[in-house]
Amino acid sequence: MSSSDKKLKDPIRIVITGAAGQIAYSLIHQICSGDVFGQDQPVILHLLDITPMMTVLQGVVMEIEDTSLPLVKGAIPTDDLETAFKNVDVALFVGAMPRKEGMERKDLLSANVKIFKSQGTALDTYANKNVKVLVVGNPANTNCYILAHYAPSIPRENFTCLTRLDHNRAKGQIASRLKVTPDAVKNVIIWGNHSSTQFPDVRSATVTIHGKETPVYEAVKDDNWLKNDFVSTVQKRGAAVIAARKLSSAMSAAKAICDHMRDWWHGTNENEWVSMGIISDGSYDIEKGLVFSYPIEIKNGKLSIVQDLKMDDWSRELIDKTQKELVEEKNDALKATDPE
Numbered sequence: 001m002s003s004s005d006k007k008l009k010d011p012i013r014i015v016i017t018g019a020a021g022q023i024a025y026s027l028i029h030q031i032c033s034g035d036v037f038g039q040d041q042p043v044i045l046h047l048l049d050i051t052p053m054m055t056v057l058q059g060v061v062m063e064i065e066d067t068s069l070p071l072v073k074g075a076i077p078t079d080d081l082e083t084a085f086k087n088v089d090v091a092l093f094v095g096a097m098p099r100k101e102g103m104e105r106k107d108l109l110s111a112n113v114k115i116f117k118s119q120g121t122a123l124d125t126y127a128n129k130n131v132k133v134l135v136v137g138n139p140a141n142t143n144c145y146i147l148a149h150y151a152p153s154i155p156r157e158n159f160t161c162l163t164r165l166d167h168n169r170a171k172g173q174i175a176s177r178l179k180v181t182p183d184a185v186k187n188v189i190i191w192g193n194h195s196s197t198q199f200p201d202v203r204s205a206t207v208t209i210h211g212k213e214t215p216v217y218e219a220v221k222d223d224n225w226l227k228n229d230f231v232s233t234v235q236k237r238g239a240a241v242i243a244a245r246k247l248s249s250a251m252s253a254a255k256a257i258c259d260h261m262r263d264w265w266h267g268t269n270e271n272e273w274v275s276m277g278i279i280s281d282g283s284y285d286i287e288k289g290l291v292f293s294y295p296i297e298i299k300n301g302k303l304s305i306v307q308d309l310k311m312d313d314w315s316r317e318l319i320d321k322t323q324k325e326l327v328e329e330k331n332d333a334l335k336a337t338d339p340e
């Protein structure tokens with residue numbers, strides 16, 4: 001035991017699925033460094049991938065050792081679901097097939113949704129009941145829906161999916177338009193599905209320029225851009241990265257996973273919200289039970305949907321469209337996982 005151990009908390013167990021893939025390769029170091037769960041929070045990593053990837057995963061484990069980071073109390077590579085999910089406190093579901101150029105994320109549904117059925121059952125059986133779950137693998141909202149469906153003993157509020165990358169993209173677009181840094185922009189919202197029907201909404205967002213906080217609509221002074229090009233750029237950003245890189249976003253996805261989990265662990269700033277896919281409680285007339293991205297505030301680990309934001313005909317139409325797609329995906333996914 002090193003002398004610094006005295007100040008540390010008990011280790012938490014974190015499973016990362018798809019641990020031999022490209023997102024995990026960017027993600028693991030950030031988690032091990034204390035950047036997400038805190039500098040006083042040791043971690044034991046459970047690294048799950050499929051059997052043919054075990055040699056690659058051994059290489060990742062060697063690299064984790066070689067980083068020589070003091071918060072890492074163990075790294076367990078495995079292709080076995082019990083070993084992966086046993087007693088975990090945090091579950092990051094990254095493992096799934098990524099889309100290629102020309103595909104929509106929902107085209108991955110039949111290939112990926114079955115993974116989430118078997119992993120949901122394993123999560124239900126082996127994980128701690130207070131496990132915090134983040135689904136990244138696409139189609140992220142619907143995979144999260146299936147995971148939760150097959151893990152009925154885990155509280156519904158513990159299931160989330162990643163729309164923080166879209167949220168960060170929206171901040172980035174506004175910041176670059178106004179020539180400020182992204183941290184000057186706050187309270188953007190991603191509503192709905194992590195797909196090209198998502199609604200990136202800056203009607204309540206503000207930007208701080210020379211110390212003065214101003215509504216984004218006032219600062220940009222171009223409603224046409226905000227309602228058209230801005231929305232479609234954010235909706236299609238994942239496809240644009242694939243077209244350029246021939247691989248889907250990984251560095252920015254890993255960063256967004258860290259932002260999502262850090263905020264869940266430590267809370268959001270006062271009067272500030274983030275976007276997360278969560279199981280809907282019916283807020284904003286969204287079907288109860290759908291995994292829908294909302295504006296979320298977090299205090300003491302509890303996620304709450306920001307209520308009473310104004311809707312107009314334009315925003316309602318966009319929200320209804322993304323909801324409709326999620327209902328269709330959910331029905332297809334249920335058929336694919338339980339054909340009876």
Ligand SMILES: NC(=O)C1=CN([C@@H]2O[C@H](COP(=O)(O)OP(=O)(O)OC[C@H]3O[C@@H](n4cnc5c(N)ncnc54)[C@H](O)[C@@H]3O)[C@@H](O)[C@H]2O)C=CC1
Pocket residue numbers: 017018019020021022023024048049050053094095096097098099115135136137138140162163165166194248249250253
């Ligand atoms: N929600 C979001 O914002 C984003 C989601 N994604 C999605 O994340 C997923 C992973 O992306 P990448 O890391 O780039 O893909 P990748 O192909 O580099 O890595 C995926 C890894 O998952 C593993 N895997 C496949 N089936 C598995 C199973 N049943 N159990 C455990 N591991 C399994 C693969 O062997 C591979 O190592 C993709 O579905 C991608 O579309 C990517 C970027 C952003």
Ligand SMILES: O=C([O-])CC(=O)C(=O)O
Pocket residue numbers: 098099105138165237238239241242248249
């Ligand atoms: O676009 C993709 O397929 C990967 C992804 O989810 C994203 O970059 O947002």
